[in-house]
Amino acid sequence: MSTTVEGAEARRTSPRHEQRRKGLNAGQGRRALFLVAPTVVLLGVVIVYPLVKAIFLSFQNDSGLDKATGMFVEGGFAGVDNYKHWLLAQCGTATGTSTCPPGNIGSLFWPALGVTVFFTVVSVAIEVVLGLWFATIMNRVFRGRGLVRAAILVPWAIPTAVTAKLWFFIFAYDGIANHLLGFVGVDPLLWTGDTWPSRFAVIFADVWKTTPFMALLILAGLQLIGSDVYEAAQIDGASRWQTFTRITLPMIKVPLMVAILFRTLDVLRIFDLPYILTGGGGGSGHATTTLSILVIKQIREGFHSASALSTIVFLVIALVAFLFIRFGGADVVQRPPKGKRGEKPVLPKNATVESTVEGN
Amino acid sequence: MAQQKRRRRVHAVLAAAAAVALTTAGCGGGSSSDSNSAAQGADSRGPITFVTGKDNSNVWSATIEKWNAAHPNEKVTLKEQSDQADQQHDDIVQHMQAKDPSYDIVTTDVVWTAEFAAKGWLVPLKDKFALDTSKLLKPTVAAATYNGTLYAAPFASDGGMLYYRKDLVPTPPKTLDEMWGMCSIAKKKNMGCYAGQFAKYEGLTVNAAEAINTAGGKIVDDQGKPTVDSPESVKGLQMLADHYKNGDIPKEAITFQEEQGRQAFESGKLLFLRNWPYVYNLAKTDGSSVVKDKFAVAPLPGVSGPGASSLGGHSEGIGAYSKHKATAFDFLKFIEEDAQQKFFMEKGSLAPVVASMYDDPALVAKAPYLPTLKTSIENAVPRPVTPFYPAVTTAIEDNAYAAMKGDKPVDQAIKDMQSAIASASH
Structure with a gap:
């Protein structure tokens, strides 16, 4: 939180600050460097090195067999072959390259991307609607509010692996879900076997688990709207719908966008839930195979190719995050001085955004 | 200012997404066959480590105790891995990539043997290490054979x-x-x-x-x-x-x-x-x-x-980086003996690889399915090696x-x- 205060301070005293910065002597500069160094080194070790190494590995071939000895030998430089393998579904054969046959996971990149995007769009859309609804309820004053808030949090508190196993049993052929369907006269479904049931099983479990997260972030935004604004709207004769669309929504736009950003990135990387619930299967066998499941699968078959795939996934996610921040208004970065978007409520924004970052 | 703003945003994007790349980047490293390592320590004896998946029915601790009592200078230490096959596989891969000399004997699922052999991580069981396989069920030997060479000693089968x-x-x-x-x-x-x-x-x-x-x-x-x-x-x-x-x-x-x-x-x-x-x-x-x-x-x-039938089961291979390969080989011969095979079956219901065990009246009385299982394994075809x-x-x-x-x-x-x-x- 202190950064916000300093930021505000800097904004106000900007000219003097400039002056002082010029006036830093060599000793102060060195001390500053000394103080920042551990952070820079740590970030270098845990972020830059793995990233660069993964990109480096992605340009190497996976080790192949020496036909004479039957032993593995280093694959050597691959150029962009690994990327072609995924993006163009090109597989090596004895005579050159051809389209990857079904059963080679190189043929799965585009379907997996499609499945991942589908999960992201549908899950996040449902979560936003339900999250808004939950948050509105939790924001009211009524008896037992504490209990409701705690109850809504329960799914979020359960580890995803446990959630996934839980839904695995619920969606088993003779599980609760099919029993309930039986009561309304519907034939039992192969929840983990058929294309759409398996996809919706994953979405159902994901929504169940993460709606509380959405609701909490939105609730934090709602609580910063003063009751006087609503009173004024009431006096002006605004309808409930007008109050919601003209006051509530604009006021919570920033926390809402941040919540959507986090959830979108989460679902784009989703692994544990579909992996445990359906094993990536369903339909013709890949109805719930997401990009991350594909990466993990590939690691066992050769990690140079897996590095290429994870680099592609990284770029896809980076692009989505960038678009969100650039055009969606999910401003997770501290605004620099003299930011142009003065029309937005300043305080709620910074407060919410930072607490989100810390809470995650 | 605008430029600075953009740069900051780019940094944030990078930071936000970098975590994804972390998941796979840590697994890097190459693999190459090291022809010298197999010869090193071929004659030397001493304490060794035996690596296997979780010893749920306590067959290994008892077997190793028996061995240790008879071989005070060549003691075997048990190292248990997780009880998940994928994790056992990855654990062996990591230790072998690190050329860990303490992985003297590793337990491999029938379907991993070829991979480990081709990576040069298992000592070929020939010449000095030639194992007598005449008493063993043929398919179990075939499953542990890669490129015409036996690389692991079958220890338990399944069909x-x-x-x-x-x-x-x-x-x-x-x-x-x-x-x-x-x-x-x-x-x-x-x-x-x-x-x-x-x-x-x-x-x-x-x-x-x-x-x-x-x-x-x-x-x-x-x-x-x-x-x-x-x-x-x-x-x-x-x-x-x-x-x-x-x-x-x-x-x-x-x-x-x-x-x-x-x-x-x-x-x-x-x-x-x-x-x-x-x-x-x-x-x-x-x-x-x-x-x-x-x-x-x-x-x-x-x-x-x-x-x-398809063949299940596990084999034991000698790690290429072991310093006491002679002891490791003796231990492999020890677990192929009738007494141990019988104990594995009685205590852990592990299907023996020694053919004669299936006709042992005492064992059949306890597990009436044994003769059927023998037919199954005798006619089994290993999954692709x-x-x-x-x-x-x-x-x-x-x-x-x-x-x-x-x-x-x-x-x-x-x-x-x-x-x-x-x-x-x-």
């Missing part, structure tokens, strides 16, 4: 058996045609006729390979080249697809792994079940089992005699699954299987 309801089917079917013919009995009783492991996972590879091998097909040849595209293979897979379509294999069986099949059989919903020996004791004793005295086992049915096993099994699994569900014609699935196996090694 599929046909569990059947003896109250409804007095004589078990000897051939597949007989078995499918008996499905009318199941239909009358309103129960499923046959199930195996048909969910899309390793179990499907096992079951599809059995259907293909039983019909006379062959998935790969001795050089690891795909040979699955044959009329016989089509016939084998077609059988599964047809009987899934006509309901002899109930529709929920497409989601069955071992356990779901066992539960269905125990609750009386299945006439025939293909499963491993572990089901036998559970189905006899489980509180929820309604078939306790109503079932028996038979060899998997084939075209005219027993079918070709190839260093690219993970890719090969995906090729089999994916295409067999699509064929069974009727998503594509069987002959197309077999063709795709052939090209996918071929592309695995490139």
